[in-house]
Amino acid sequence: MKRTVYTLITGASSGIGKSIAWYCGSLGMNLVLVSLPGEGLEKVACEIAEKHQVKTAFFETDLSQLDSPKAVFDWSQLKQFDVNILINNAGVAGASVFETSDIKYIDDRILLNIRALVMLSRFYLPVLRTHEKSYILNVGSLAAFWAIPYKSLYSSSKAFVLYFSKSIRSELKGTGVSVSVLCPNGVRTNGSTNTRINSHGKIGRLTEISADEVARIGINGMLKQKIVIIPGKVNWIFLFLRRILPPSIQQKLLAREFTKEVLATRN
Numbered sequence: 001m002k003r004t005v006y007t008l009i010t011g012a013s014s015g016i017g018k019s020i021a022w023y024c025g026s027l028g029m030n031l032v033l034v035s036l037p038g039e040g041l042e043k044v045a046c047e048i049a050e051k052h053q054v055k056t057a058f059f060e061t062d063l064s065q066l067d068s069p070k071a072v073f074d075w076s077q078l079k080q081f082d083v084n085i086l087i088n089n090a091g092v093a094g095a096s097v098f099e100t101s102d103i104k105y106i107d108d109r110i111l112l113n114i115r116a117l118v119m120l121s122r123f124y125l126p127v128l129r130t131h132e133k134s135y136i137l138n139v140g141s142l143a144a145f146w147a148i149p150y151k152s153l154y155s156s157s158k159a160f161v162l163y164f165s166k167s168i169r170s171e172l173k174g175t176g177v178s179v180s181v182l183c184p185n186g187v188r189t190n191g192s193t194n195t196r197i198n199s200h201g202k203i204g205r206l207t208e209i210s211a212d213e214v215a216r217i218g219i220n221g222m223l224k225q226k227i228v229i230i231p232g233k234v235n236w237i238f239l240f241l242r243r244i245l246p247p248s249i250q251q252k253l254l255a256r257e258f259t260k261e262v263l264a265t266r267n
């Protein structure tokens, strides 16, 4: 008997996650959407179900709470949602001076960007393993490739996502579970990303890409089992510069560039 399978997407109520949900719906995937309470997730789920004639369900929770990833898993098991694609997209960005960063700012980046993603991967792996072919797509960032001043927590959390994804991909070789990591650069998804992209002037405008484009490239790359997916050709230039420029010069340039961002986003 053919199994009714589901794609689970975190952070699906807005931004890149919402675009991923719409794109997956357009490919005929049934969806389980997860996001913070009271942010319109039900509306997104209903609209996608109606437009693309797929099954959708939603679960509202704060994934930075310690018991939340397990609560998502237990609920989806109880509902018998047979997940064959896990997309860990929920994450928070931001720029701050580390020395004066408040505890919640620090916790949010560790508990959501890292812990929730790790725990959901851990809980769903046994389910994913029961499928002949299944996928994990972790949303990292181009920031993962540098030690960025004023984005110490964000760039480090995304470096973790990059290395974690590559590590478990190797562990899972030959199992049918493919793990990919999506590393976008600037995407105008909310007020804060607008301010951040604008603070980088021409570079920001040159490298930005839409959430819909990121979703399309990300999902297609995941289905092709790519390891690292970097949307936007111009972003490859940064990775090339990373290989040829001396690290000390890179750090100087990063400090200059991201001072602008921390000043622009300071409350």
Ligand SMILES: NC(=O)c1ccc[n+]([C@@H]2O[C@H](COP(=O)([O-])OP(=O)(O)OC[C@H]3O[C@@H](n4cnc5c(N)ncnc54)[C@H](OP(=O)(O)O)[C@@H]3O)[C@@H](O)[C@H]2O)c1
Pocket: 010, 011, 012, 013, 014, 015, 016, 017, 034, 035, 036, 037, 038, 039, 061, 062, 063, 064, 089, 090, 091, 092, 093, 112, 139, 140, 141, 142, 183, 184, 185, 186, 187, 188, 189, 190, 193
């Ligand atoms: N935008 C960029 O420029 C950019 C660049 C590189 C990488 N990324 C990465 O892409 C991912 C999505 O970013 P985005 O720009 O689309 O962000 P966004 O517009 O702020 O959306 C984030 C999503 O995650 C949800 N979320 C936030 N905190 C949560 C929590 N504690 N528990 C559960 N859900 C939570 C949000 O729910 P609510 O709507 O309910 O708040 C929203 O659905 C992140 O991992 C981010 O680091 C973004």
